[in-house]
Amino acid sequence: CLAMSWVPTAPGVRGGGEEGEVFDEEADESLLAQREWRSQMQRRVKEGYRDGLQAGKAVALQQGFNQGYKEGAEVIINYGQLRGTLSALLSWCHLHDNSSALISKINNLLDAVGHCEEYVLKHLKSITPQPHVVDLLDSIQDMDLCHVSPAEKKIYEAEDERLCENNAEFNKSCSNSLSGVDCSSLECCGTQERTHSENPSLPWILEQTASLVKQLGVSVDILQHLKQL
Amino acid sequence: SAGWRSPREGTGRAAAMAGGQDLFDAIVMADNRFHGEGYQEGYEEGSSLGIIEGRQHGTVYGAKIGSEIGCYQGFAFAWRCLLHSRATEKDSRKMKVLESLISMIQKFPYGDPTYANLHEDLDRIRGKFKQLCSLLNVQPDFKISAEGSGLSF
Numbered sequence: 264c265l266a267m268s269w270v271p272t273a274p275g276v277r278g279g280g281e282e283g284e285v286f287d288e289e290a291d292e293s294l295l296a297q298r299e300w301r302s303q304m305q306r307r308v309k310e311g312y313r314d315g316l317q318a319g320k321a322v323a324l325q326q327g328f329n330q331g332y333k334e335g336a337e338v339i340i341n342y343g344q345l346r347g348t349l350s351a352l353l354s355w356c357h358l359h360d361n362s363s364a365l366i367s368k369i370n371n372l373l374d375a376v377g378h379c380e381e382y383v384l385k386h387l388k389s390i391t392p393q394p395h396v397v398d399l400l401d402s403i404q405d406m407d408l409c410h411v412s413p414a415e416k417k418i419y420e421a422e423d424e425r426l427c428e429n430n431a432e433f434n435k436s437c438s439n440s441l442s443g444v445d446c447s448s449l450e451c452c453g454t455q456e457r458t459h460s461e462n463p464s465l466p467w468i469l470e471q472t473a474s475l476v477k478q479l480g481v482s483v484d485i486l487q488h489l490k491q492l
Numbered sequence: 493s494a495g496w497r498s499p500r501e502g503t504g505r506a507a508a509m510a511g512g513q514d515l516f517d518a519i520v521m522a523d524n525r526f527h528g529e530g531y532q533e534g535y536e537e538g539s540s541l542g543i544i545e546g547r548q549h550g551t552v553y554g555a556k557i558g559s560e561i562g563c564y565q566g567f568a569f570a571w572r573c574l575l576h577s578r579a580t581e582k583d584s585r586k587m588k589v590l591e592s593l594i595s596m597i598q599k600f601p602y603g604d605p606t607y608a609n610l611h612e613d614l615d616r617i618r619g620k621f622k623q624l625c626s627l628l629n630v631q632p633d634f635k636i637s638a639e640g641s642g643l644s645f
Contacts, residue, residue, distance in 0.1 A: 304522065304523075304526045305526075307523055307526040307527045307530065308526045308527070308529060308530035309530060310527060310530065311526065311527035311528060311529060311530025311531035311532075311533075311534060312530035312531065312533055312534035312537075313530075313534060314527075314530075314531055314534065315530065315531035315532060315533065315534025315535035315536075315537075315538060316534035316535070316537055316538035316541075317534075317538060318531075318534075318535055318538065319534065319535035319536065319537065319538025319539040319541075319542060320538035320539070320541050320542035320545075321538075321542065322539065322542065323538065323539040323540070323541070323542025323543045323546060324542040324543075324545060324546040325546060326542070326543060326546060327542055327543035327544065327545060327546025327547040327548075327550060328546035328547070328549055328550035328553075328605065329546075329550060329604075329605055329606065330543070330546070330547055330550060331546060331547035331548060331549065331550025331551035331552075331554060332550035332551070332553055332554035332557075332603070332604075332605040333550075333554060333603040333604070333605075334547075334550075334551060334554065335550065335551035335552065335553070335554030335555035335556075335558060336554035336555065336557050336558035336561075336602045336603045337554075337558065337603055338555070338558070339554070339555040339558035339559045339562065340558035340559070340561060340562035340565070340602060341562065342559065342562065343558055343559040343560065343561060343562020343563040343564075343565070343566065344562040344563070344565050344566035344569075345562075345566060346559075346562070346563050346566060347562060347563035347564060347565060347566025347567035347568070347569075347570065348566040348567070348569070348570040349566075350563065350566070350567055350632040350633070351566065351567045351570030351571050351574065351632070352570065353632070354628070354630035354631070354632050355571075355574055355630075357630065358628075358629065358630065380555075380559065384551070384552070384555050387551050387555070388548050388551050388552065481573070481574065481577065482573065482577060484573055485569075485570050485573040485574065487569075488565070488566070488569040489566070
């Protein structure tokens with residue numbers, strides 16, 4: 264029976280020292296069988312892991328997609344609203360032959376919103392929700408299948424820290440103060456790649472938009488729908 | 493002694509066969525158990541990987557929709573204010589199209605990728621927006637920069 268050949272045989276049940284040679288032969292065989300059994304079972308664990316990985320991923324992909332989609336849409340819609348508002352003002356200026364100074368100002372603000380939007384999207388994509396890492400650690404510990412070595416733990420901790428830093432940086436750049444950023448620096452930056460610190464902040468753009476609306480002689484009610492920004 | 497011996501041998505063989513069956517069952521069970529343990533671990537790992545990968549794709553697509561819908565919404569709200577401030581008789585048709593666009597946008601579940609009429613409704617919103625622009629006699633240039641243009645006209 265082929266299956267039986269890798270069944271472990273309990274040592275010590277066989278006879279005493281008189282049958283020395285026979286005993287050694289059987290011990291070797293039993294050791295070999297044990298080794299074969301172990302490698303076969305390891306192979307089964309690996310096969311199971313591979314199957315599980317595929318199945319788990321297939322189920323989670325759609326779930327992750329839906330989560331990311333919702334988050335991306337809900338965050339970015341605010342930037343779209345601001346851009347739409349500025350576009351309306353721009354088209355209104357064109358219709359009413361407003362000064363080219365105001366028109367170029369609106370265009371600059373539109374560019375600034377675009378940069379903000381790109382920056383936020385880039386960070387949305389790179390941020391992994393933190394609870395997930397904790398869940399993963401918990402589940403590994405619960406299963407008690409593989410013990411997380413100190414080195415691995417360090418990797419997870421480093422990952423956590425990186426995510427925290429990312430979040431902090433993200434919040435910082437979003438709530439960037441208005442000071443130190445003015446129209447000229449916005450213009451000189453133009454289309455070149457900005458670093459985080461150079462990125463114009465949303466509050467600054469909103470403030471500029473509000474002053475622009477006043478200059479146009481339009482009621483600031485026009486910005487009411489942007490309150491949630 | 494021969495007659496004594498053979499029944500004993502027969503019992504032994506039956507016992508060995510029964511033992512073999514038990515052993516075989518045990519092997520199959522162990523086989524399944526080890527596979528199951530690996531599967532569970534792999535499933536957890538695959539779930540995390542799937543969430544991360546799915547999220548990355550979803551964020552990009554959701555951002556595209558949010559950017560486009562937000563643009564229409566901001567544009568429509570702003571123009572409603574502008575038209576209200578300088579109402580003339582000619583503006584009633586513009587207002588009607590404008591209100592229709594706003595209500596379409598507000599009904600649109602922009603955060604739900606599983607919405608069955610997503611493309612259909614989006615096309616209707618785009619059409620209404622185009623109609624509004626031609627009525628207003630404006631050609632807005634929406635710079636949709638978030639990962640390629642969400643506007644297809």
